[in-house]
Amino acid sequence: MVALHDTLRDALFERKLLLPTAVAGIYGRSAEFEDTIERIDRLVSVAAAVDAPEVMRFAPAIDRRHVERAGYLESFPHLAGSVHSFAGDERAHRDLVGAAREGRDWSPALSPTGVMLTPAACYHVYPLLAGTLPPRGRLVDVMSYCFRREPSDDVSRMQMFRMHEHVCASAPAEAVAWREDWIDRARRIVSRLAIEARVVVAADPFFGRPGALLAASQRDQRLKLEIVAPIACADRPTAIVSLNYHQDHFGRLFDIRTADGAIAHTACTGFGLERIGLALYSQHGFERSRWPAPVRETLGW
């Protein structure tokens, strides 16, 4: 029996919306798919324009020390991507090439560089907020390709994908209120795209047994909400938006302080651009010109 996610993936390949590679979760994108993503990206920007956030864009490489400091290795070691390079001499190079030619592992010739792949767009932002915030805090609009080491045949679970986030750093009450407001804003975006979806209490995929406790605590405190939509499987919806209240986690780790000197709280709302695009194709069909008129209007064509 063919899994439903194979059906979606094959349909996307057949119509050349995505281009296959031999690696699960790594795809090329057609001009049309990319255009759809860019239009969703603009919607996510516009939803925050009234707040005049600072806009930051990043390549998907991040200071290794930021990932360490952010506690990512404790919580999500299995998802992280570390960039390693060759810094040897000609002799070491001959060994490397020899190993590669014989199909042996040539990675012992490499050493870790100063960068890792970006795990989430907002990880670029927290280090830049270090210090004292202005009285009303700071709001940032950030977009970046991200990497998650989770090879899958489910096309909605890519290893590299774009995440467009809005980040708030402020006093606790403001961060909480900001996220509440974004639940409505995010629902409105999803509703204007006529995507069948619902808000659920969720947890991050923490590693190992201690991780299960962290996940339970996160759920109990409703720290992570997701908007989930059926994409590849009707009965197993996928998160397309994630709304997170981090309490003082990042404020403490990166020494972000409110104007009165307290540790700042942070919250973020992340939109998975490829997943929203896939939800549109999956729910409205592969002929973009036949999507419902209000959806086409929302996307600007």
Add this chain to the structure above:
Amino acid sequence: MVALHDTLRDALFERKLLLPTAVAGIYGRSAEFEDTIERIDRLVSVAAAVDAPEVMRFAPAIDRRHVERAGYLESFPHLAGSVHSFAGDERAHRDLVGAAREGRDWSPALSPTGVMLTPAACYHVYPLLAGTLPPRGRLVDVMSYCFRREPSDDVSRMQMFRMHEHVCASAPAEAVAWREDWIDRARRIVSRLAIEARVVVAADPFFGRPGALLAASQRDQRLKLEIVAPIACADRPTAIVSLNYHQDHFGRLFDIRTADGAIAHTACTGFGLERIGLALYSQHGFERSRWPAPVRETLGW
């Protein structure tokens, strides 16, 4: 004495066009800088629109085997970025976290994944061209973030940057003629942007002593041309466009064949989007609204 490239970098930081990180060659981008890049990107697309190329876009991760097969490890091992991940159990995880906390190298806990970082946008394309080409060959418009392991304080030498390329795969005479034509097209783009630049015969930065021979041979055969422009240093111009004729190199490695069964030849023209943007700021000033009227018109505002 402050190097000239420090002057440019500091000016870009001060005006928040680029955002500094602690890693050399890794920067955030402001909304304005990103908008400038996107406008250059569109120019590069439009210059090929008459050919109706296939359009492909990629995340900057590529099948490890394609990088091996393309000979990149032989020629440019020092520039490659390999993605490694953790696939251990809870005990291995405790060791990893302990090492990271104590500032020790935790990379032995990792193993190579199936992907590397993309060294050049066109590397995504050659594997997809495997097989027999249509009678007139194939033309592809491809854009991707790319990685080069060359940390530098020269802001025009980033570790991650966007490369927009046009690729031709065809019979030899057509590939040669295609590149000749692109010399003119690329010069026209640069000239419309009023960037002071010139075409030079160049060579790739091949590794080691055998690499010096390869570079000399590449120069002798004029296989690589570059359009170079002063960006950070008036007397040491930087390549902003690269025009390459690969002969049968990729055709042979990826079994790309012409309609009559011969090994196809390939050529590519790559535009360094960040570098072109930096050349604009460096040569026309940091107030984008004061750039020469024809340049603003070319960029569409």
